[in-house]
Amino acid sequence: MKSRKAKKGIYFTLDSIIAANIILIGLILASSFYINEEPTTHLNYISGDLIKTLAELKISETSNAFVNELIAEGNITRLNNSIIEQIGEFWAEGNNELAGNLTKEFVYDLIGDSYGAGFYINDEELFIKQKGGVKIASSSQKMISGIMKNRTREGYNARASASKIKKNTTDIYVFESEGSGNEAGADKRVEITKRFSLNATNVSEAMLHLAIHYGTAVLNPQTEFIVNGHSIDEEDVDWSYVDYDKDNTHLAYGKADVADYLNADGWNYVTLILFGQAAFHTHLHPGGRISVTYESNLIGNVSRTIKKRTYFDHISSKGKDSNGKSGAWAIQPIFIPNYVDIKSVALHIRGESISNDAGKDNVQIYLNNRTVDIFSPDATGIADKMYNLKENVTEGTNVISVYLNSYPPDFWGDGDTILYSNPQTDPSGSSYVDVEYEFSQNDPRLKYGKIDVSIADEFGGEKSNSKAYEKNFSNMEVFEAFVQPAQLDSDDVSVYVNSQNIFNTPRALAVPSSIYVDANYLNSEMNYFNITDHCLDCEVLPESLLYYTLFVPSLVGYGITFDSEDGAIDNARERLGALLGDYVELVEINSEVIIVGNVPSMWGPAIAEVRVWQ
Numbered sequence: 370m371k372s373r374k375a376k377k378g379i380y381f382t383l384d385s386i387i388a389a390n391i392i393l394i395g396l397i398l399a400s401s402f403y404i405n406e407e408p409t410t411h412l413n414y415i416s417g418d419l420i421k422t423l424a425e426l427k428i429s430e431t432s433n434a435f436v437n438e439l440i441a442e443g444n445i446t447r448l449n450n451s452i453i454e455q456i457g458e459f460w461a462e463g464n465n466e467l468a469g470n471l472t473k474e475f476v477y478d479l480i481g482d483s484y485g486a487g488f489y490i491n492d493e494e495l496f497i498k499q500k501g502g503v504k505i506a507s508s509s510q511k512m513i514s515g516i517m518k519n520r521t522r523e524g525y526n527a528r529a530s531a532s533k534i535k536k537n538t539t540d541i542y543v544f545e546s547e548g549s550g551n552e553a554g555a556d557k558r559v560e561i562t563k564r565f566s567l568n569a570t571n572v573s574e575a576m577l578h579l580a581i582h583y584g585t586a587v588l589n590p591q592t593e594f595i596v597n598g599h600s601i602d603e604e605d606v607d608w609s610y611v612d613y614d615k616d617n618t619h620l621a622y623g624k625a626d627v628a629d630y631l632n633a634d635g636w637n638y639v640t641l642i643l644f645g646q647a648a649f650h651t652h653l654h655p656g657g658r659i660s661v662t663y664e665s666n667l668i669g670n671v672s673r674t675i676k677k678r679t680y681f682d683h684i685s686s687k688g689k690d691s692n693g694k695s696g697a698w699a700i701q702p703i704f705i706p707n708y709v710d711i712k713s714v715a716l717h718i719r720g721e722s723i724s725n726d727a728g729k730d731n732v733q734i735y736l737n738n739r740t741v742d743i744f745s746p747d748a749t750g751i752a753d754k755m756y757n758l759k760e761n762v763t764e765g766t767n768v769i770s771v772y773l774n775s776y777p778p779d780f781w782g783d784g785d786t787i788l789y790s791n792p793q794t795d796p797s798g799s800s801y802v803d804v805e806y807e808f809s810q811n812d813p814r815l816k817y818g819k820i821d822v823s824i825a826d827e828f829g830g831e832k833s834n835s836k837a838y839e840k841n842f843s844n845m846e847v848f849e850a851f852v853q854p855a856q857l858d859s860d861d862v863s864v865y866v867n868s869q870n871i872f873n874t875p876r877a878l879a880v881p882s883s884i885y886v887d888a889n890y891l892n893s894e895m896n897y898f899n900i901t902d903h904c905l906d907c908e909v910l911p912e913s914l915l916y917y918t919l920f921v922p923s924l925v926g927y928g929i930t931f932d933s934e935d936g937a938i939d940n941a942r943e944r945l946g947a948l949l950g951d952y953v954e955l956v957e958i959n960s961e962v963i964i965v966g967n968v969p970s971m972w973g974p975a976i977a978e979v980r981v982w983q
Contacts, residue, residue, distance in 0.1 A: 412507035415484065416981040419476060420509040423453040423977075426475070435474050439467070453977050457516040460490045461975075472496035480981070489978045491518070506982035516975040524930030524965045527937035529945045531820065531923045533957035535664055537573065539825045540565075541916050542659045543853065543882035544580075544641070547699035548652020549686035550780035551584065552645045558591075559651055559697075562640045562683040564793050567633055569663035575628040577639065578912065579606065580656035580855060581621045584646025587612045588621055595640040596630040613857055615906065618649045620857040622656065622910060633663060636793045645688075650777050652698075655862075655882040656855025656912060660825060666956070668923055669821040671814060671848065674712070674807045679703075681771070681800040684788040688780075695782035696775025698878070701802055703758075703767040704885040706849065708812070712805040714759045716741070719800050720752040720773045721787040729781055733772040736761050737875035741769075765887070766872050768879045769802065777878060814848060814888060819920035821848070822952040828898075828913040832857075835901040836909035840917075842893055850886040850917035852898055860904030866890045867897050883916070922948045927963065934962050 428436060429448040439445045444467060445455060452475055459468035472488045473496050480486045485500030490513070542565045549559030577594065588611060594601040608623035631637050639659055643651045681699055688695030703714060716734075723731055723746045732752045734741040739761055746752045752773070774782030790799040808815055828838040836854075852864050852872075859880040864872040872884045886898075900909045925944045931937040938960045946955050 409505055409507065412484075412505060412981050412983060413509070415480070416507045416509040416979045419479060419486070419981070420453070420511045420977065420979045422479075423456070423472075423475060423979075424451050424511050426452050428452065428455055433474055435470070439471070453511060454513060454516075456488070456495065457490060457513040457975055457977065460493070460495060461516050461518055463519060465493075465495055469496045476979075483983065485982045487980045489980065490516075490975050492978075500982065503982045506980060508978055508980040510976055510978045512974045513977050514974050524932065525934045525937035525962055526927040526930055526965055527934075527941040527960050527962045528927045529925055529938070529941035529958045529960045530818070531668065531945065531949070531953075531955055531957075532959045534666055534668060534820060534923070534949070535570075535954040535956055536666070536820060536822055536952060537662060538665055538821070538823045539660060539662045539916075540567070540823060541825060541851075541853065541883075541914070542661070544653050544657030544682065545700050545702070545882050546653060546655060546859070546878060546880055547682060547684060548582075548650055548777070549643070549684065549697055550645060550688050550693070550695040550775060550782060550786070551647065551650040551778070552688040552694045552780075553647035556687060557689075558642055558644045558687055560640055560642050560685045560687075561653070562638055563659070564636060564638045564680070564683075564791065565659070566636050566793075567631065567661065567663065568667065569633040569665050572628050572631050572633045572661060572663045574660070574662040575626070575631050576660045577601070577625045577627045578656060578658045578660065578855070579621065579623050579625075579641070580654040580857065581643060581651070582654055582858060583619050583621075583643065583651045584649040585617055585619070586646050587619060589644035589646075591642075591644055593642040594625065595642070596627045597632060597637055599627075599630040601625050601627070609910070609912070610857060615858055620654075622855065622857055622912070624912075627659070631661065638793075650780065652777070654856050654859050655853070655880050656910060658853070658882065670819065671808075671816040673810070673815060674805065676803070676805045678796075679802050679804075680792045680796075681788060681790045683790040686782065686786040688782060688784060688786070690784045693783040694780040695784065695786045696773060696780035697786045697788040698770070698772045698775050698777060699788055700771070700879050700881060701769045702881040702883060702885075703762055703769065703802055703804060704883075705762055705764050705767065705804070705806060706814070706885075707764045707887040707889050709806040709808055711759055711762065712807055713803065714757070714762050714805075715803040716756040716758055716769060717799070717801050717803075718752065718754055718756075718771055719789040719798060720746070721750065721789050722782070722785045723750045723752055724774050724782050724786075725750070726774075726781055729774075730772075730776065731774060733770075733776060735770040735876060737767055766881060766883075766885045768875050768881055770876065770879050771800075816848065816920045818923050819846075820923045820949070820953050821918055821920055823916065823918045825914050825916045828911055828915070830911050832908045832910045834908045835899050836911075836913055838898045838913070838915055839895055840898070840915055841895045842891060845893075846920045847888055847891055848918045848920050849888055850891065850915060851883045852886060852900060853883050853914040853916055854880070854900050855910040855912040855914070856880075856902065856907060857910065858904070858907045860902055860907050863901050863903065865897075865899040865901070867892065886917075919952065921950065921953055930965050937962055
């Protein structure tokens, strides 16, 4: 029994020794922790209080003489800044001396002599109060939003709009298929006059294109072309083809430079004097036009409601006073975009000196292949009527055909036969087509704040049938386009865009000089255009055109942030200039600048730090 009790006593003594050692170690560690805890905590309080004070105290709340001096000298401009923000601004601007001195004003006296302290932004020392023999240190940090070295606290963004521009644009004034009788002899001729108005600062290029079909004889040497009173004889024309023989008739295609004869700002007229011949009738084919490239400062928009008036050319056909063979005929296309609400389409025709021959359809008017009216004039020989065509037009290209004392090749007018048009002095009494339509409210073709530029590209190459052309519209905003055939002879023309048939000639002698291409048929990459005449011996000339209107933005929005207002404006101007590209030259801009400040994501952030040691 004694031996078992002794064993228990030994176990108890070892447990007590282990437990005592654990307690002793714990007391030693606790003693060491409490010895160091008090000074470290104190330093933490000091550094935390210092950075909190600098972050919360506003410039406007101080009564510090040094701060007042900085305000008076313009070094401090934002009184709502906290002290730490103002220190950060000085640092960002590279003025470390002011940053350090301002820090000193609010830190130095708060640090007792037994402590050292320093102020840093992104580890860059701005202020230090030295004390050697560092044993214990503490730091507190604060993020300053929108601060970055060599950047101002505030930034500048600018947007710009063009208030004055110069653009080079091209207008095309076409001669449609039109003509007269086939009377031969002295002074037996047709005179076709086109009038148009320009609103330009100057004309850089202007070319008169002629596509003439006449009789069995060669081109009459009395043939004359007059531009604003300046005469151009047939030998002055650069003829690609002249007296071109086809089926015992002759054709010609040529052009003449008329830039020096046009009025850049005002009305112009071009008269073609074509002499008749005994066999066949003298008339024009598609491709006749005046192409004018000029400088303009106009900035155009596309309104929701579009109203357009297109005038017929004035045609005066001169024949014998009795048993004559004069007559006037002309076509006029009507262009209707896809997906619009057609409000009205009105046709006004005025014919003068029209015969009233029995058994003859003295006045004939057609829309596409539909008969609009056939009638004879009264005793005055005047036909003056208005027609509502709204219900009979379709999207795309519609063709009006008008025949007075004729339906080629038959002509029966005595003396003069006139299709009257003078938009310069008598717009309401002239022959014209009025069209009004409206885009839907959200139609993407409605363009505001855009600059319109019209461009004409010749197909080029050689004459052929069919004639194809390719155009890449990448990075271009095309509003509308026209395919404009140029032909010596024309009969039954079809036009295709990207393999889609968009036009077929509706009736004989009704091939227009322009076929409308709605923007919906185009894509932003390569586009393919094709003109085909189903007449086997009718060819399409390389002078055929793709005529299109681009819209170029006239403004740019706010860009990236700059340190200076000038930098932001220069950037906005550069961005606008890049958008205008080769088409438009920027003359003056309206710029609007906003100051961007107190935006945490604008610059930085920077880390401000107070370090305290003992």
